[in-house]
Amino acid sequence: MNDPDPDKPRTPCSGNCSCSGGSPTPSDPIGNPGGSTRRAVLKGIGATLGVAAYAKALAPLTELTQQTSMDEFLQKHYKELTKEELSAVLERLTRETKEQYGADVTIADPKPREGVKFGYALNLSICNGCRKCAEACHLENNHDRPSHQSYIRVFEMTKGSMDFEKGDVHYDHPVPQPDKYYMPVQCQQCEHPPCVDVCPVEATWKEPDGIVVVDYNWCIGCRYCEAACPYHARRFNWQKPEIAAAEINPDQSYLSNRIRPQGVMEKCTFCLHRTRNGRLPACLEACPTGARVFGDLNDPESEIRWVLANKRVFVLKEELGLKPQFFYFFDE
Amino acid sequence: MIRVLKQHPVLAWGGLVILVSLSSLAAVWAQKSLSTAEPVESATAKKTHALHPITIKPGPDTPRLDTGLKDSQGKAITAACSTCHSTTTPNPARNTAHDLVQAHAGLNYNHGNLTCLSCHNAKDYDSLHLADGRRVAFPDVMTLCAQCHGTAMRDYLHGSHGGMNGYWDLSQGPRVRNNCVDCHDPHHPEFPLVRPVLPPRDRISVPAEH
Numbered sequence: 001m002n003d004p005d006p007d008k009p010r011t012p013c014s015g016n017c018s019c020s021g022g023s024p025t026p027s028d029p030i031g032n033p034g035g036s037t038r039r040a041v042l043k044g045i046g047a048t049l050g051v052a053a054y055a056k057a058l059a060p061l062t063e064l065t066q067q068t069s070m071d072e073f074l075q076k077h078y079k080e081l082t083k084e085e086l087s088a089v090l091e092r093l094t095r096e097t098k099e100q101y102g103a104d105v106t107i108a109d110p111k112p113r114e115g116v117k118f119g120y121a122l123n124l125s126i127c128n129g130c131r132k133c134a135e136a137c138h139l140e141n142n143h144d145r146p147s148h149q150s151y152i153r154v155f156e157m158t159k160g161s162m163d164f165e166k167g168d169v170h171y172d173h174p175v176p177q178p179d180k181y182y183m184p185v186q187c188q189q190c191e192h193p194p195c196v197d198v199c200p201v202e203a204t205w206k207e208p209d210g211i212v213v214v215d216y217n218w219c220i221g222c223r224y225c226e227a228a229c230p231y232h233a234r235r236f237n238w239q240k241p242e243i244a245a246a247e248i249n250p251d252q253s254y255l256s257n258r259i260r261p262q263g264v265m266e267k268c269t270f271c272l273h274r275t276r277n278g279r280l281p282a283c284l285e286a287c288p289t290g291a292r293v294f295g296d297l298n299d300p301e302s303e304i305r306w307v308l309a310n311k312r313v314f315v316l317k318e319e320l321g322l323k324p325q326f327f328y329f330f331d332e
Numbered sequence: 333m334i335r336v337l338k339q340h341p342v343l344a345w346g347g348l349v350i351l352v353s354l355s356s357l358a359a360v361w362a363q364k365s366l367s368t369a370e371p372v373e374s375a376t377a378k379k380t381h382a383l384h385p386i387t388i389k390p391g392p393d394t395p396r397l398d399t400g401l402k403d404s405q406g407k408a409i410t411a412a413c414s415t416c417h418s419t420t421t422p423n424p425a426r427n428t429a430h431d432l433v434q435a436h437a438g439l440n441y442n443h444g445n446l447t448c449l450s451c452h453n454a455k456d457y458d459s460l461h462l463a464d465g466r467r468v469a470f471p472d473v474m475t476l477c478a479q480c481h482g483t484a485m486r487d488y489l490h491g492s493h494g495g496m497n498g499y500w501d502l503s504q505g506p507r508v509r510n511n512c513v514d515c516h517d518p519h520h521p522e523f524p525l526v527r528p529v530l531p532p533r534d535r536i537s538v539p540a541e542h
Binding site for chain 1: 483487490491492493494495496497498499500501503504505507510515523525526527528529530531532533534
């Protein structure tokens with residue numbers, strides 16, 4: 001293209017390639033006295049295509065920078081944030097929720113209370129499969145509305161089997177059916193969580209009160225944890241959650257129900273924004289049958305300890321040795 | 333004995349030493365047990381003082397029959413059960429749902445082998461009665477339920493039966509618990525079939541055979 005002197009004779013090449021040989025011939029079809037050769041034109045086309053391809057390749061990055069502020073991009077891991085940095089992060093997230101969703105919310109960061117270890121038990125004799133718990137989770141935790149996302153799946157089970165892999169979550173008929181029972185499954189808050197083991201960036205960990213949490217701003221969305229969880233308890237945000245401003249639950253926390261960004265994992269946190277402040281989880285309050293029992297496993301006087309001591313209790317997939325802190329039980 | 337001790341003063345002195353040391357030991361032990369008992373007492377006292385209450389929702393008000401008439405201010409005119417029942421004699425033979433007439437006709441009734449007067453009080457129709465004849469007011473209906481449903485009541489008292497709202501940690505806030513009849517219709521205690529809400533839209537767990 002910028003050949004300094006096109007008329008200057010060139011050193012002929014060895015000639016075993018398919019190019020034009022390096023020197024213009026009188027029979028050049030484009031033969032232009034101004035010096036524009038076929039080589040130059042091809043070079044020009046190549047360069048244009050190259051620039052276009054480069055621009056196209058970089059396009060997602062410009063979209064990303066529209067969504068991601070520099071502060072967010074440079075944010076440290078949750079555990080490495082100082083108190084000041086954390087409050088700046090919470091302030092930024094509150095502002096962004098206002099900008100993106102038009103809702104005034106409070107994003108707090110309640111810490112685990114010393115000596116408390118949360119446990120959950122569910123009475124399979126009582127549960128009637130109404131899915132009110134899944135709905136309460138959907139509303140409480142600011143889940144994406146169109147996808148009906150929820151941390152709880154209710155399996156319709158055939159009596160005689162305890163293998164929830166054979167259960168059906170898509171049942172849509174009046175419940176309970178006489179030959180079925182219903183098993184809600186959510187995060188089991190394992191003592192040895194495999195989802196934590198497989199995370200390549202340590203974006204998920206187990207808190208001292210037993211709750212397995214995710215730093216949504218550190219998660220890279222590789223979904224290894226989703227694959228590792230034998231209880232199918234983790235969810236992926238395929239899209240940016242869609243929620244009407246009026247439906248957003250304003251009582252939020254950093255590690256639980258704040259609105260998650262697109263492309264990150266999320267999971268049940270036993271509603272830690274409620275339970276760390278002493279309140280019962282949303283799914284328990286919504287249960288019309290009273291099948292759910294929640295409490296402090298370290299308190300020998302708690303309801304959950306009475307259930308563990310007096311009922312026929314089992315855990316899901318006990319053979320995996322993950323020690324779930326979520327228990328199922330039957331009445332007599 | 334005294335003569336023996338006089339003859340052997342060593343024994344007397346030794347006994348005295350042993351007595352003194354034993355009593356001082358006992359004093360020390362008593363003090364110790366007191367000092368350990370005290371903080372335990374104050375801790376429990378503190379706990380009970382700080383705890384918020386668990387409130388059980390009261391049962392229904394004493395029912396009244398809607399006569400279908402309106403008073404001069406447009407309010408419905410209702411009548412106490414005893415208005416009619418004080419002038420009629422109880423008929424224990426009329427004890428199944430399709431025997432019922434007048435205001436009670438069409439009642440959806442299915443509660444074991446119980447008859448009306450198993451729970452309703454023939455001596456005072458504005459109340460209920462226990463199996464031993466003691467009167468129970470309508471708001472205290474749980475006492476009545478509990479006399480047959482002992483295991484359910486036991487579970488209820490241990491927090492593993494019955495819906496609730498509020499706080500798991502009573503040091504931070506109160507809890508409100510459902511009454512038996514908030515969920516169970518006393519005339520038809522079995523839960524009715526319900527339509528499940530919020531069907532999931534993801535593709536997990538579609539059973540191969542259905």
